[in-house]
Amino acid sequence: MKPEQKDRMVKCPVCYQEKKWQGNAYRPFCSERCSLIDLGKWAEGEYKMSENLSEENSETVDDY
Numbered sequence: 001m002k003p004e005q006k007d008r009m010v011k012c013p014v015c016y017q018e019k020k021w022q023g024n025a026y027r028p029f030c031s032e033r034c035s036l037i038d039l040g041k042w043a044e045g046e047y048k049m050s051e052n053l054s055e056e057n058s059e060t061v062d063d064y
């Protein structure tokens with residue numbers, strides 16, 4: 001028996017609750033809800049970035 005192989009706990013970056021790492025399908029989040037919250041943040045940032053890109057693209061097309 002290895003004392004190191006205890007249940008590993010992971011802190012959810014969204015709600016800061018500690019949950020077991022093993023058997024957690026949504027790690028590093030504690031639940032599906034928190035993973036969706038985090039994904040939503042990323043999606044928002046990506047959306048803004050792609051909006052800027054498409055603006056640049058249309059400008060280039062006009063120039064051409």
Ligand SMILES: [Zn+2]
Binds near residue numbers: 012013030
């Ligand atoms: Zn959480």
